[in-house]
Amino acid sequence: MESYHDYAIKDGKLIGKYDEMYQKFEDPWVQSTQPNRYSRTIAIMNIKRFGIKNIIEYGCGLGYYAEWIYKETGVIPKSIDISPTAILRAKEKFPNLNFEVGNILDMHLLKNKDQVDCILLADIMWYILDxxxxINQKLLKNFRGKYLINNFVTYRDGVxxxxxxxxTSTKEFIHYMPFKLVG
Ligand SMILES: C[S@@+](CC[C@H](N)C(=O)[O-])C[C@H]1O[C@@H](n2cnc3c(N)ncnc32)[C@H](O)[C@@H]1O
Known part of the structure; x- marks a missing residue:
């Protein structure tokens, strides 16, 4: 049976047909159930702890995490995804939040250096590895905030x-990234 994974990563290769995927599948990655709840909760705690107010979220998908962040912290992230279909659906579900189509590679919205204090990457890392x-070079040039949050970079055995x-491990990833990672 066809799986949404086939449109993202298949047989160890990046496919990247996200919009087609969102057109065919209602809830890819079971986003509505908020997987990786533990790391997401820690990230939310850190948003509060560090008084983070201005967040750009790349790879927001259907917007569920943005909604959770808003409910818990009162902060509305500027949420961006490469798939127009995902953004359309996110806007329908959460009309009070802030969604736009864009590619992280364009550093969409990261124009005013002083006004963004957090880049949020929730479960998008696998898809931007290449x-x-x-991306890191562009962030180093354009991002003056202190915090970059990524959720869930672990390898599930055999998956x-x-x-x-x-x-090959979360530790190596943290070492690789030139930013303080929170959550
Ligand atoms: C695993 S989903 C995560 C969705 C959401 N952040 C969540 O955790 O529920 C990865 C998302 O990244 C988006 N994406 C992939 N490459 C992207 C890129 N270059 N720029 C922006 N979004 C991208 C995909 O369309 C997809 O919605």
Whole structure:
């Protein structure tokens, strides 16, 4: 049976057909159930703890995490996804939040250096690995905030094969990233 995974990563290769995927599948990655709840909760605690007010979220998907952040902290992230279908659906579900189509590679919305204190990457890392060096360089140039939050970079045994050429553990990932990672 066809799986949404086939449109994202298949047989250890990045496919990247996200919009087609969102057109065919209602809830890919079971986003509505908020997987990886533990790391997401820690990230929310850190948003409060560090008084983070201005968040850009890349790869927001259907917007569930943005809604959770808003409910818990009162902060509305500027949420961006490469898939127009995902953004359309996020806007329908959460009309009070802030969604836009964009590619993290364009550093969409990261124009005013002083006004963004957090970049949020929730479960998007696998899909941007090929461009990570480039993305980090652009962030180092344009991002003056202190915090970059990423949720869930671990390898589930036998499941996640793609990405091992970049780093093979959360520890290596943290070492690789040139930012303070919170959550
Ligand atoms: C695993 S989903 C995570 C969705 C959401 N953050 C969550 O955790 O529920 C990865 C998302 O990243 C988006 N994405 C992939 N590459 C992207 C890129 N270059 N720029 C922006 N979004 C991207 C996909 O469309 C997809 O919605």
């Amino acid at each position: 461009d990570l060096k480039n 996640q094969k793609y990405g091992r050429e970049f780093f």
